[in-house]
Amino acid sequence: MAENKKQHYVPKFYLKLFSNNQSNSHIKIFVKYTNKIIPNGDLKNQAYKNYFYGKDTTIEKEFSKIEDEVSRIISEIIESKALPKRQNVDFESLWLFTFIQNSRTKYSADETNKMINQTLKTIFKNDNRFKDKIDEVEFGYENPVLLNLDTLTNTIAVTKDLKCKLIINQTNKPFVTSDNPIVLYNQFLEQRNHQFGKCGLASKGLQVFYPINPELALIYYDEKVYKIGFRKRNYIETSNEKDIESLNILQFLNSDKVVYSNEIATDYYLETLMSKASKYNTSRGSDINEYPEKRNDDGTYSVILHNQKKDLEMNLNLSFIKQTTHGKTYKMSGYVAELRNEEMRNK
Numbered sequence: 001m002a003e004n005k006k007q008h009y010v011p012k013f014y015l016k017l018f019s020n021n022q023s024n025s026h027i028k029i030f031v032k033y034t035n036k037i038i039p040n041g042d043l044k045n046q047a048y049k050n051y052f053y054g055k056d057t058t059i060e061k062e063f064s065k066i067e068d069e070v071s072r073i074i075s076e077i078i079e080s081k082a083l084p085k086r087q088n089v090d091f092e093s094l095w096l097f098t099f100i101q102n103s104r105t106k107y108s109a110d111e112t113n114k115m116i117n118q119t120l121k122t123i124f125k126n127d128n129r130f131k132d133k134i135d136e137v138e139f140g141y142e143n144p145v146l147l148n149l150d151t152l153t154n155t156i157a158v159t160k161d162l163k164c165k166l167i168i169n170q171t172n173k174p175f176v177t178s179d180n181p182i183v184l185y186n187q188f189l190e191q192r193n194h195q196f197g198k199c200g201l202a203s204k205g206l207q208v209f210y211p212i213n214p215e216l217a218l219i220y221y222d223e224k225v226y227k228i229g230f231r232k233r234n235y236i237e238t239s240n241e242k243d244i245e246s247l248n249i250l251q252f253l254n255s256d257k258v259v260y261s262n263e264i265a266t267d268y269y270l271e272t273l274m275s276k277a278s279k280y281n282t283s284r285g286s287d288i289n290e291y292p293e294k295r296n297d298d299g300t301y302s303v304i305l306h307n308q309k310k311d312l313e314m315n316l317n318l319s320f321i322k323q324t325t326h327g328k329t330y331k332m333s334g335y336v337a338e339l340r341n342e343e344m345r346n347k
Contacts, residue, residue: 174214
């Protein structure tokens with residue numbers, strides 16, 4: 001096999017944290033669309049695609065360096081059950097890795113190409129040069145993940161204001177993970193029936209959930225809107241099985257094709273989670289809105305197209321999350337994007 005041909009979009013070091021009996025070699029797999037359970041799947045053959053980042057293996061090699069560093073950081077978090085201090089370079093590395101992981105999965109790449117295809121077909125459908133052929137072609141990038149990563153470099157800075165805490169699972173039910181493990185959610189805008197995108201990186205009320213092993217998960221959140229645990233503690237302990245179940249259902253809803261766990265998660269437990277997840281509207285992708293034509297001064301017409309991703313919604317309720325006074329009394333702006341930093345609206 002060519003060097004670095006097998007390119008993982010969920011790192012092997014991360015999946016090893018969920019391996020059966022901490023073996024680092026095998027992991028329990030729930031295949032989402034067939035409900036098939038593989039009790040001892042080969043871990044090294046999970047969540048990869050040949051040349052996913054391109055045949056120039058520079059990006060794959062750079063990811064390997066980042067993963068080596070973050071593997072150490074996460075191991076220290078697991079050992080100490082504590083996060084690095086916010087001003088520490090380790091915290092910066094963990095934050096960066098979290099949002100890179102969100103942009104680098106096959107699911108994320110596929111959704112980018114679907115959005116591009118949908119948008120361009122909408123643009124060309126009424127063009128006499130193309131309308132008879134439009135159903136015969138598909139638009140997209142050969143390696144759409146590269147577009148995702150390029151976009152992230154221009155947007156990731158808006159997430160630096162998010163607070164981060166460690167969720168410590170004190171139940172006998174383990175956290176599960178998936179082939180698309182970073183979950184973006186927004187209880188604040190969901191409860192206000194906001195009709196547009198809720199989970200943009202700059203959205204008010206954004207929450208980001210990331211399980212890092214069966215006992216621990218990260219939560220990034222808008223601290224102006226949510227009160228989570230004690231203010232001076234960077235961790236939350238929960239012995240509420242409903243909390244763990246809800247976060248695990250989010251993994252099922254957010255996953256692309258498979259959910260991963262260790263042997264502690266019984267077949268019955270995984271099947272129950274899948275059954276409960278199936279009760280929610282799991283249609284993902286994006287919607288495209290086409291607004292009425294506007295006549296220009298030169299006699300031509302313009303149409304505004306608005307393409308927005310469908311966000312997860314399950315009426316999430318976690319015992320350790322409360323709304324702040326600011327969140328409860330906040331007056332919605334009425335804009336399509338409800339921003340955490342309102343000053344950004346004028347930039």
